[in-house]
Amino acid sequence: MGATDTTTLRPTRRSILARLPLVHQVRQSMGLQRGMLVAGLVITALFVLTAILAPLLAPYGYSQLRDTAGAFGAQQAPGGAHLLGTTVGGYDVLSRVLWGAQTALFVIVVAVVLSLFAGVLLGLLSGYFGGWLDRVLVVMCDAVYAFPSLLLAIVMSIVISGGKSDLVGGVMAAAISITVVFIPQYFRVIRAETVRIKAEAYVESARVLGASNGRIMFRHVLRNATRTLPLIFTLNSSEAILTLAGLGFLGFGIEPTAASEWGYDLNKALSDVTSGIWWTSLFPGLAIVLVVMGITLVGESLNDLADPRLRGRRAVGATSGLVAETSVVPGGTLTAGPVGLAGLEIAAHPPLHPGDDSEANR
Amino acid sequence: MSDTRNRETVLSINDLGVSFSTDAGAVRAVDGVTLSVRRGEVLAIVGESGSGKTVTAKTILGLLPETAVSDGAVILSSRTGQDSNNVIALSRKRLRQVRGTDVSMVFQEPSTALNPVYTVGWQIMEGIRAHGGVSRADARAKAIEILGRVGIPDPETRIDYYPHQFSGGQKQRVVIAMALVLEPGLIVADEPTTALDVTVQAEILDLLRRCRDEFGAAIVLITHNMGVVADLADRVAVMYQGKVVEEADAATLFTNPQNEYTQKLLAAVPYVGQGVVRAAARAEARTGQWSAQAPVVVADNLRIQYPGRFGRPGFVAVDGVSFAIRPGEVLGLVGESGSGKTTIGRAIAGLTRVTDGSLSVLGHEMNGFRERKFKPLRSQIGFVFQDPASSFNPLLTIAECVAEPLVVHGRADSARGARARVDELLEAVQLPRAFGDRYPHELSGGQRQRASLARALALEPALLIADEPTSALDVSVQARVLELFAELQREFGFAALFISHDLAVVDILADRIAVLYHGHLVEEGTGAEVLGSPRDPYTRRLLASLPVPDPAAQALRREELAKLRAAE
Numbered sequence: 001m002g003a004t005d006t007t008t009l010r011p012t013r014r015s016i017l018a019r020l021p022l023v024h025q026v027r028q029s030m031g032l033q034r035g036m037l038v039a040g041l042v043i044t045a046l047f048v049l050t051a052i053l054a055p056l057l058a059p060y061g062y063s064q065l066r067d068t069a070g071a072f073g074a075q076q077a078p079g080g081a082h083l084l085g086t087t088v089g090g091y092d093v094l095s096r097v098l099w100g101a102q103t104a105l106f107v108i109v110v111a112v113v114l115s116l117f118a119g120v121l122l123g124l125l126s127g128y129f130g131g132w133l134d135r136v137l138v139v140m141c142d143a144v145y146a147f148p149s150l151l152l153a154i155v156m157s158i159v160i161s162g163g164k165s166d167l168v169g170g171v172m173a174a175a176i177s178i179t180v181v182f183i184p185q186y187f188r189v190i191r192a193e194t195v196r197i198k199a200e201a202y203v204e205s206a207r208v209l210g211a212s213n214g215r216i217m218f219r220h221v222l223r224n225a226t227r228t229l230p231l232i233f234t235l236n237s238s239e240a241i242l243t244l245a246g247l248g249f250l251g252f253g254i255e256p257t258a259a260s261e262w263g264y265d266l267n268k269a270l271s272d273v274t275s276g277i278w279w280t281s282l283f284p285g286l287a288i289v290l291v292v293m294g295i296t297l298v299g300e301s302l303n304d305l306a307d308p309r310l311r312g313r314r315a316v317g318a319t320s321g322l323v324a325e326t327s328v329v330p331g332g333t334l335t336a337g338p339v340g341l342a343g344l345e346i347a348a349h350p351p352l353h354p355g356d357d358s359e360a361n362r
Numbered sequence: 363m364s365d366t367r368n369r370e371t372v373l374s375i376n377d378l379g380v381s382f383s384t385d386a387g388a389v390r391a392v393d394g395v396t397l398s399v400r401r402g403e404v405l406a407i408v409g410e411s412g413s414g415k416t417v418t419a420k421t422i423l424g425l426l427p428e429t430a431v432s433d434g435a436v437i438l439s440s441r442t443g444q445d446s447n448n449v450i451a452l453s454r455k456r457l458r459q460v461r462g463t464d465v466s467m468v469f470q471e472p473s474t475a476l477n478p479v480y481t482v483g484w485q486i487m488e489g490i491r492a493h494g495g496v497s498r499a500d501a502r503a504k505a506i507e508i509l510g511r512v513g514i515p516d517p518e519t520r521i522d523y524y525p526h527q528f529s530g531g532q533k534q535r536v537v538i539a540m541a542l543v544l545e546p547g548l549i550v551a552d553e554p555t556t557a558l559d560v561t562v563q564a565e566i567l568d569l570l571r572r573c574r575d576e577f578g579a580a581i582v583l584i585t586h587n588m589g590v591v592a593d594l595a596d597r598v599a600v601m602y603q604g605k606v607v608e609e610a611d612a613a614t615l616f617t618n619p620q621n622e623y624t625q626k627l628l629a630a631v632p633y634v635g636q637g638v639v640r641a642a643a644r645a646e647a648r649t650g651q652w653s654a655q656a657p658v659v660v661a662d663n664l665r666i667q668y669p670g671r672f673g674r675p676g677f678v679a680v681d682g683v684s685f686a687i688r689p690g691e692v693l694g695l696v697g698e699s700g701s702g703k704t705t706i707g708r709a710i711a712g713l714t715r716v717t718d719g720s721l722s723v724l725g726h727e728m729n730g731f732r733e734r735k736f737k738p739l740r741s742q743i744g745f746v747f748q749d750p751a752s753s754f755n756p757l758l759t760i761a762e763c764v765a766e767p768l769v770v771h772g773r774a775d776s777a778r779g780a781r782a783r784v785d786e787l788l789e790a791v792q793l794p795r796a797f798g799d800r801y802p803h804e805l806s807g808g809q810r811q812r813a814s815l816a817r818a819l820a821l822e823p824a825l826l827i828a829d830e831p832t833s834a835l836d837v838s839v840q841a842r843v844l845e846l847f848a849e850l851q852r853e854f855g856f857a858a859l860f861i862s863h864d865l866a867v868v869d870i871l872a873d874r875i876a877v878l879y880h881g882h883l884v885e886e887g888t889g890a891e892v893l894g895s896p897r898d899p900y901t902r903r904l905l906a907s908l909p910v911p912d913p914a915a916q917a918l919r920r921e922e923l924a925k926l927r928a929a930e
Contacts, residue, residue: 028385201753202763205817208711210740211770223757 021230025305037301043294050098051105059083060092062099062260075272078279085279088268089256097283099260103171104241104291110175111182111240112233118179119186124225126187127194128217138191141184150246153177157252170254170261174247178240185232193225200224231306234299238292245288262288371439372547372580373422373465374398378434380417380426391417393604394434399548399580404570406583406595406612408627410836411807414604419550419584423467424449424457440464441547462489466541470553472533476525482509482536483521486543493544504543511576512539512569531562538569542577549573552584559698559863564907564923567593586836588631589909592616592916600624612913630841631911632866638890640848641873645888648690656725657686658825658857659710663719666705679705681881682719689824692851692858694872694889696865696904701878703861707829710859711745712736724824741771744818744856748830750810754802760813761798764788767820787816790853791846808839812846819854826851826858832867844870865908869893877901902926 022041029037050057065071069081076086084093126137144152156177161169197203198221206216248254248263256264262284269281380392392414399405407415420426421436432450438460439446447460469475477485486505490496496504502521509517512535525533534554541549551570555563571594573579585591591598591612598615600608600623608621619625664683670676680702687693697703708714710723712731721728724739747753754763764787765780774780785795791812802810811831818826828847832840848871851858862868868875869889876886877898884898896902906923910916 201747201749202755204713205745205747205753206755206766206770207713208740208743208745209767209770210737211766215770220755224755 025302029301029305033301033304036297037305040294040297040299040301043290044298047101047291047294048105051101054098054102058092058095058098060095062091062096063257064092064095065090075277075280084283085277087265087280088272088277091256093265093279093283096260096265097262097287100262100265100284100287101291103254103259103261104244106171107175107178107244108237108240110171111178112236114175114179115182115186115236116229116233119183120190120222120226120229122183123187123190124194124217124222127191128198128213128221130195134191137187141187144180144184149181150243150250152181153243153247154250154252156180157247170258174244174254177247178243181243182236182240185236186229189228189232190225193228194221197221197224227306231299231303234295234302238295238299241288241292241295370400372399372401373439373582374435374437375418375422376435376437378418378421378432378436380414380421380430380432382427383429383431391430391604392421392432395601395604395606397599397606397609399582401547401580402574402578404574404581404583404594404596406585406591406598407601408585408588408591408598409601410586410627410838412603413601415584415601416552418601419467419552419582422449422548422550422582423461423465424452425467438464438548441545459493462544462546463493464546465548465550466544466546468534468538468541468549468551468554471557472530472537473525473557475537476533478525481522481524482528486521486536486540489540489543505539508539508543509536512536512542513565514539529562530558531565534558534562534566535569538566538573542573542579545577546579548580548582550582550584553586554583555590556585556587560865560907561698561903563590564909564920567909570594587909588628588837588911589916592911592913593909593920595913600627616912627838628911630838632837632841632844632864632870633910634866634869634893634905634908636866637869637871638893640870641889644873652688652690655689657688658724659685659687659859660722661685661706661720662722664706664709664716664721665718666702666709666714667717679881680709683878683881683883685876685883685886687825687857687859689857690855691874692860692872694868694875695859695861695878696863696868696875697878698863698904700880702881703863703878704829706878707745707827707859707861710825711743711827712740741767741821742824744821744823744826746811746814746818746826746828746831749834750807750814751802751834753814754810756802758801759798760788760793760800760802760805763802764798764813764817764820767817771821773821783820784816787820788813790819790850791816806839807835808843811835811839811843815843815846815850819850819856822854823856826856827861828858829861830863831860833863840867847871865893865904877904899926899930903930 026034026037026041060067060072072082072086072090072092074086074088074090076082078085078093082092082094084097086092087096122137126134153174154177157173160176161173203216203220206220211219244261245263245266248261248265249267250263251267254261254264265284266281266288269277269284272278272280375395375397378392378395379390381388381390395414395418397405397407397418407418409415417426417430421432422438426432434450436449437446438449441464447456447464449457449460452460476482480488483502483505486508487498487501490501490504491498506517506521509521514520514532514535520528525536528536538554554570555566558566567590570581570583574581581594583591583594595612597609597611599606600615600621602623608615608619608624610620615624616628619628662684664680665678666680667676667678683702683706685693695703695706705714709716709721709728712723712728712733715731716729719729724742726736726739728736754760758766761781761784762777764784765774765777768774768780768783769777774783777784781798784798788795788798793809793812793816797805797809797813802813805813811834814831818828831847832843835843844867851871858871860868860871865875872889874886874888875892877884877892877900879898879900885892885896885901892901893905896905903923903926906919906926910919
């Protein structure tokens with residue numbers, strides 16, 4: 001009840017551009033929320049661009065130790081040919097940081113896509129059918145939760161690749177170990193949503209119609225259950241980077257000759273810190289912090305914007321606004337007669353001021 | 363002169379305007395409302411949902427959300443009349459002092475207005491102690507006293523009960539006790555009886571009347587039920603789209619409404635006795651062979667039990683119920699919440715399992731039912747759900763939703779292929795074709811419920827089950843949907859089970875009426891029989907509890923009900 005329940009307040013159709021996922025949220029946000037979202041988007045975009053353009057941006061290869069002028073030399077201070085110096089192993093720090101973005105993005109994409117599909121499917125089946133399948137899956141997911149995620153990732157990486165390997169093997173090992181840790185999160189969320197939606201009247205209505213289980217699950221339940229996925233998706237991405245860096249730091253990462261990896265570089269820079277060589281640890285560390293912060297900012301902002309109670313709105317003037325057209329048949333009840341569509345048509349198109357970012361009916 | 367008038371008036375609202383900031387920009391919910399309430403008077407604010415009545419009421423307590431901006435003045439005077447405040451301009455601290463002592467609120471849903479983890483005594487005492495210097499013992503004594511006065515038996519022990527240990531009506535009594543305990547001059551009651559059964563509603567209305575007579579409190583009653591208004595109100599303000607369109611004392615408003623909207627609103631209110639003529643005409647049109655036809659639904663000693671928790675017996679929702687629905691006949695099923703009426707409807711649709719007895723639907727036995735065998739019959743059954751808002755998949759357009767039964771049963775290969783038939787159906791339920799391209803949230807409640815009817819009728823079913831199809835709708839919209847239902851029933855000739863808690867609504871449509879009480883069928887017969895000369899005491903009480911939209915007639919009925927209760 002009240003003005004927020006303006007059932008016939010019909011938003012004008014937004015343009016396709018404005019309906020794109022992130023563009024829509026940016027337009028919808030305001031104030032600090034918009035600042036956070038935009039900052040997060042900018043950092044994330046920079047990260048993705050760096051990853052894609054790493055071959056062009058990086059002055060050297062990730063495993064390059066020498067150029068035409070000879071070997072780089074170990075632990076060179078920033079400046080000259082090496083803007084950010086070189087590592088103890090003789091690699092160029094800037095190149096390693098830029099190439100590292102590529103590895104990180106690769107791992108995020110593989111890990112999140114794998115866990116997304118497996119988690120969503122299992123959650124849907126478990127929530128919809130219930131019974132013993134549900135109980136077994138829930139117990140298994142709880143068991144996965146009980147392990148420290150990094151420990152589990154280490155075990156998985158040993159199982160999958162014996163600890164170390166080349167680019168694809170190393171990335172897959174890291175990605176699959178992260179997948180195992182993340183499946184329960186998607187599973188839990190989708191299962192909870194499915195259980196809720198299963199009791200909704202439109203699912204019952206589909207059952208009364210005699211729709212098959214598959215049709216109900218994928219047409220009616222799944223599409224309505226995926227609302228919170230983008231949030232977990234972004235938050236998991238940042239966690240995936242941390243897990244990958246943690247694996248690398250502990251020495252279960254990818255060989256420096258196979259790919260560049262920030263956690264591995266940090267591990268090798270450990271002894272440098274005490275001898276005053278700051279550049280080998282600072283820049284990979286900074287890269288991790290920046291990317292995690294960027295993605296987390298996006299995730300948190302999306303979370304706030306998705307909830308009307310947390311979403312900021314522009315203040316209104318005391319006497320502004322139109323009276324909401326809330327009546328179904330304006331001014332009357334039965335006068336429109338049995339076939340009186342005239343009244344309905346008027347109610348359906350209330351005089352609306354052009355506000356294209358309207359979401360009154362969500 | 364003005365001083366005495368001030369003392370007489372508890373509340374005066376002057377040119378109140380409230381705007382909300384929404385994602386769609388500013389929306390004005392209340393527009394230039396001017397009202398006043400005298401001491402010991404009941405002012406009813408009526409109107410359909412979205413008319414701004416609840417927002418007006420919340421302004422009186424300063425309970426508007428942060429997104430709201432208000433202007434105008436809401437002058438509230440204290441009980442003694444010494445002091446008056448403009449609620450809109452009050453600081454938060456002063457507002458807290460005013461709430462509870464000068465004005466208090468009774469909420470719509472008693473089960474959510476009480477905190478389940480504290481005893482009711484604690485919750486009443488919290489209000490007393492928030493307003494200063496009362497010892498624990500004194501507060502407790504006061505809480506016990508007030509519980510006794512609102513009619514909770516044995517208040518000394520029940521003060522330590524938790525909310526779930528009370529029935530719905532008793533919970534509402536506790537909520538009213540909380541509102542009364544500091545003896546405020548004004549109580550704002552927002553739909554205080556909407557969540558309650560008719561028989562309980564009558565008792566709560568009695569209690570509210572006592573609030574006025576014994577406690578001397580003025581009441582602002584927000585409701586959409588004209589019967590409740592006729593029962594309780596001294597004066598009535600009718601709101602429409604944020605404005606007060608008419609204000610008069612109750613007797614005048616009901617006998618001689620001036621505003622066009624008020625007249626239509628009153629005309630749309632269903633009353634018992636409307637459908638008798640129509641039902642008789644339908645009965646006469648039937649030939650002798652009709653009664654020899656095989657019934658669509660036959661229930662014989664039907665029993666439905668919900669499984670209990672481990673080690674506990676289950677809950678018996680329906681017990682020993684027998685009835686039959688013949689082709690083309692509308693059976694109205696009436697009962698209060700928990701009487702098992704919805705369970706019966708769900709069992710017929712194969713959504714709930716039958717425990718014992720026999721239920722035959724279109725010749726198929728539902729006891730020990732198998733989904734695979736029943737599936738072909740599903741095209742013969744339509745179902746209209748109670749809440750039009752949730753019975754449509756929010757991500758599909760109306761046309762896709764209506765086409766769903768056609769696609770599922772192979773009458774069309776896709777939603778697009780079924781579009782021609784969908785357009786026909788939408789026109790049959792008086793919706794413009796263009797509405798098919800809209801999403802459910804872009805339609806109003808009444809429009810959605812008509813689309814729901816279109817979906818139920820898509821396969822031209824032999825049986826339609828309508829579970830409280832109009833209880834989520836406003837009175838004016840309800841009248842249209844009911845009329846449409848009757849028209850479609852004439853046209854398509856389907857048999858129907860019409861489930862409702864409202865006798866007057868059932869009376870309009872049903873050929874026969876069955877009354878359920880605690881899972882038992884207490885009475886069954888034609889509308890004239892059941893409503894004209896009820897045999898069962900429960901039916902009699904149900905009928906007497908139903909408030910009629912006429913203050914004079916309602917006063918008589920009230921006495922009748924009191925006699926009935928005394929006789930029991």
